[in-house]
C-alpha cells in the first residue's frame with residue numbers, strides 16, 4: 001500500500017532464531033490500526049469463508065478468502081513479503097466477511113493486500129493495470145461521456161468499438177455498455193431548484209454515487225420524491241465516487257482522494273442534523289465499512305456512523321408498513337435479488353418484507369447466490385465466463401419465479417440480471433415512489 005513505509009529491518013542475527021522460526025513483518029509500522037495480524041490470529045480455520053466464496057467455487061486457481069486473508073497476513077515472512085497475485089481475482093463481494101464467525105477482518109485484509117500488490121508488483125504500463133484503472137474510475141469517464149450522452153451511447157454501443165475495447169483493453173465485448181441518461185440526476189436537481197422541503201429536524205444528505213447520477217437518474221429522483229413526501233429536507237452535496245470499484249481493483253490512492261473529497265463535503269453536515277443516505281448498497285457499504293477500515297481521514301468515522309441505505313433509514317424512522325398498507329400499485333410481479341453488499345449490511349430481506357403485502361405486488365426472493373458481476377469483475381474479458389457461471393443460479397431462479405421484472409438495489413447486479421435474463425430491472429425506491437408519491 002502506498003501509505004506504508006518500508007518495514008524496519010528486524011532480521012535476527014545468526015543464532016538468534018532457528019531456521020523454521022520467523023518474525024512477522026511489520027507491515028504498517030506507523031499505525032497499529034492498520035496492522036491486521038491480530039485479526040488474523042482470530043482465524044481458527046473453520047473454512048466457512050472459503051465455502052461462501054463465489055469466485056473460489058468457479059475458479060480452481062483462486063485459493064479463497066482464508067488464504068487471501070489470515071494466512072497471508074499471519075504467515076508472511078520478511079523474505080517472502082510480496083502479496084500473491086491471486087488477490088486480483090477476489091471480486092470484493094465481501095461475502096466472506098459475512099460468513100466468518102470469528103470476526104476476522106477479511107475484506108480489510110484483501111483490500112489492503114490488493115492495494116499493496118498493485119502499488120508494488122503491478123506493471124503500470126501493463127494492459128491489466130490500464131484496464132483496471134479505467135474501470136475503477138468509471139465516475140470520471142462517465143462525467144466526460146455524459147456531456148454528449150447520445151454520441152457516447154452510439155459510440156459505446158457500436159459492436160466494432162466493443163470488439164476493439166476487448167482486444168486492446170480487455171473489457172469484455174459480451175456486455176451491453178450502460179447507456180448514459182440525456183439529463184443527469186444532478187442536472188435535474190439543479191433545474192428543479194434544489195430542495196422543495198425545508199425542515200429543522202428531518203434532514204438527509206443524499207449520496208447518489210455515479211450510476212444514479214449518470215445512468216439511472218430515475219432512481220435518484222425517486223429517492224428525493226419519497227423522502228420529501230415524508231417531510232425530509234434533502235440536500236445533494238458535491239461528491240465523488242464512493243470508491244467501491246477502486247477498492248476492488250487495488251487503486252487505493254484514487255479511493256483515498258475520493259474519500260477525502262466526500263469527507264469534506266459530507267462530514268460538516270452531520271452536526272447540522274443531517275444523516276447520509278445512499279440508494280446503492282455498495283456506496284453505503286463503502287461509506288460505512290471500507291472508509292474507516294482503510295483510511296485515516298478526519299470525518300470518516302462520523303460519516304460511517306451516520307450513513308444508511310435509503311429504505312433502511314425510512315424503516316427505522318417512519319412507519320413504512322402502515323403507509324404501504326394503505327397503498328396500491330398496478331399489478332406487477334418481481335424477482336428480487338439481494339446484492340452481496342446488502343446482505344453484508346443485514347438488508348437482504350427488507351425489500352421482500354416491505355413489498356410482499358403491497359396491494360398489486362407479487363415479489364419473490366430469488367435466493368442467496370451472488371449475481372456474479374461484482375462491480376467491475378464481470379467486465380473483465382478473462383472473468384466474463386466465470387461471472388456468468390457464478391450468476392447462473394440467480395438467472396435460473398429468476399426465470400422460475402412468477403415475476404418477469406427484476407428488482408435489486410445494486411446497479412451492477414441490475415446489469416447482470418438484465419444481461420442474463422433479458423428482464424427489465426427496477427430499484428425498490430422506484431416502487432416505493434409509485435406506491436407513496
Ligand code: SF4
Pocket residue numbers: 052053054055056064065068089090091092093094095096097106107110
Ligand atoms: S470478497 Fe468475495 S470473492 Fe473475495 S475472497 Fe471474499 S468471498 Fe471471495
Ligand code: SF4
Pocket residue numbers: 042043044045046047048049050065066069070099100101102103104106
Ligand atoms: S471464516 Fe473466519 S475463522 Fe473461519 S477460516 Fe475463514 S477467516 Fe478463519
